Amino acid sequence: MMSELLPFEEALAAMENIQSTPPNEEQIELNKALGRITCNDIIATSFVPPDDNSAMDGYAFRFCDWSPEKVFPISQRVPAGQAPAPLEEGTCARIFTGANIPKGADTVIMQEEAQPQEAGILFPHAKANSNIRPQGQDIKKGQVIIHKGTKITPMHIGLLSSLGQTKVSVFCPLKVGILTTGDELIPAGNTLAEGQIFNSNGPMLSALITQAGYQVSQCLHAKDSPQATESAIQTLLECSDVILSSGGVSVGEEDHVKTVLEKLGKVHLWKIAIKPGKPLVHATLGNTPFLGLPGNPSSTLVTYHWFARRLLARCAGQENLFDISYPVDAGFNRSKTIKRDEFLRVSISSDGLAYAHPQQSSGALIAACESQGYLHIKAHTPIEYGCSYAFYPFSGF
Numbered sequence: 001m002m003s004e005l006l007p008f009e010e011a012l013a014a015m016e017n018i019q020s021t022p023p024n025e026e027q028i029e030l031n032k033a034l035g036r037i038t039c040n041d042i043i044a045t046s047f048v049p050p051d052d053n054s055a056m057d058g059y060a061f062r063f064c065d066w067s068p069e070k071v072f073p074i075s076q077r078v079p080a081g082q083a084p085a086p087l088e089e090g091t092c093a094r095i096f097t098g099a100n101i102p103k104g105a106d107t108v109i110m111q112e113e114a115q116p117q118e119a120g121i122l123f124p125h126a127k128a129n130s131n132i133r134p135q136g137q138d139i140k141k142g143q144v145i146i147h148k149g150t151k152i153t154p155m156h157i158g159l160l161s162s163l164g165q166t167k168v169s170v171f172c173p174l175k176v177g178i179l180t181t182g183d184e185l186i187p188a189g190n191t192l193a194e195g196q197i198f199n200s201n202g203p204m205l206s207a208l209i210t211q212a213g214y215q216v217s218q219c220l221h222a223k224d225s226p227q228a229t230e231s232a233i234q235t236l237l238e239c240s241d242v243i244l245s246s247g248g249v250s251v252g253e254e255d256h257v258k259t260v261l262e263k264l265g266k267v268h269l270w271k272i273a274i275k276p277g278k279p280l281v282h283a284t285l286g287n288t289p290f291l292g293l294p295g296n297p298s299s300t301l302v303t304y305h306w307f308a309r310r311l312l313a314r315c316a317g318q319e320n321l322f323d324i325s326y327p328v329d330a331g332f333n334r335s336k337t338i339k340r341d342e343f344l345r346v347s348i349s350s351d352g353l354a355y356a357h358p359q360q361s362s363g364a365l366i367a368a369c370e371s372q373g374y375l376h377i378k379a380h381t382p383i384e385y386g387c388s389y390a391f392y393p394f395s396g397f
């Protein structure tokens with residue numbers, strides 16, 4: 001019955017409120033830190049830039065020496081990387097972008113605005129303090145530059161390098177166990193017998209976990225029996241911080257995951273009001289969180305994106321996991337409404353409107369490959385041409 005389904009927003013909140021002990025901490029080389037998660041606030045130990053420097057190739061002088069008629073003799077040349085001498089009164093320094101400003105100078109004029117004369121340089125126009133990048137313009141000493149729980153991006157690596165850092169303290173990578181279930185499934189590379197299909201969720205989950213910066217502890221497959229399911233889960237419990245499974249969570253006699261979870265631990269939620277992805281199950285086995293994703297490949301993908309991603313981020317020590325979305329107008333109508341929140345795989349066309357992929361079956365993965373993201377249609381909501389709905393680009397996941 002639909003009334004048994006947990007509303008989407010409630011299921012999301014449940015995932016966000018999960019309490020978990022973060023992994024151990026380690027210090028690693030910065031060049032290995034992409035995608036890792038900081039385990040403390042990082043505080044700048046110096047200023048960037050360390051001193052005032054020139055933003056332009058040009059000339060530096062003291063503004064109080066300047067008038068539109070004044071010709072400044074050049075008293076020194078300051079390329080980037082060299083320490084300048086204090087500026088001699090009434091003179092200018094030839095200076096280049098990134099070079100430190102000589103003590104006493106307070107204004108830089110770019111060379112295109114300078115007029116060379118026999119006795120020096122004339123500056124018809126000047127503005128005090130122009131073209132100087134002050135010490136600490138980018139980073140102030142003592143400032144928190146990266147907060148605890150941040151996933152390290154290439155920009156963070158640049159920022160830490162600008163402070164001269166070569167190491168960073170992070171949480172150890174989360175170890176995620178994967179279980180796929182189903183008698184009909186065989187690994188790619190074999191020949192299919194009648195009734196069989198290839199296991200696509202195992203490799204897809206593995207790739208999603210790797211892409212997120214976590215480690216796959218082990219990827220196991222279990223036949224549709226309570227014994228095989230339990231034994232595989234026990235093996236994964238030995239080596240994993242979190243376990244994700246696919247399939248075997250619906251209501252059929254061949255679906256054993258939920259029953260085994262009830263035996264081994266505590267089931268917190270089962271079945272949510274989303275399409276695709278309804279029979280999601282969340283449990284804790286001892287201290288190990290377990291998320292059972294539905295087996296239809298698009299249901300696996302959608303529930304990974306919305307629920308597993310959150311669970312894994314929390315367990316890995318990451319804070320502030322954002323879903324990037326923006327409103328996009330639908331390029332089609334659908335008067336029929338459903339009782340679940342729906343995640344249509346859509347593309348944004350050159351007219352700026354969102355169009356649903358024609359193949360929205362939860363068994364079909366092609367839609368996700370040929371689309372750009374999800375259009376979130378809330379439960380009981382018709383789709384009207386020109387009305388806006390939240391669009392979540394896949395690139396945001």
Ligand SMILES: Nc1nc2c(c(=O)[nH]1)N[C@H]1C(S)=C(S)[C@@H](COP(=O)(O)OP(=O)(O)OC[C@H]3O[C@@H](n4cnc5c(N)ncnc54)[C@H](O)[C@@H]3O)O[C@H]1N2
Pocket residue numbers: 180181182184185197198199200201202246247248249250251252255276277278279293294295296297299362363
């Ligand atoms: N009587 C009902 N039947 C079903 C319901 C329901 O409410 N009542 N819900 C349907 C919905 S919605 C979904 S989603 C599926 C989910 O079922 P399970 O999670 O138990 O998944 P399975 O039955 O094991 O498999 C479903 C489907 O996906 C294929 N599959 C499974 N694992 C993989 C894999 N690793 N790689 C590729 N494909 C996989 C499997 O062959 C099935 O075709 O239940 C509906 N049924």
Ligand code: MOO
Pocket residue numbers: 274275276277278279294296298299362363
């Ligand atoms: O939830 Mo199922 O994923 O609708 O097919």
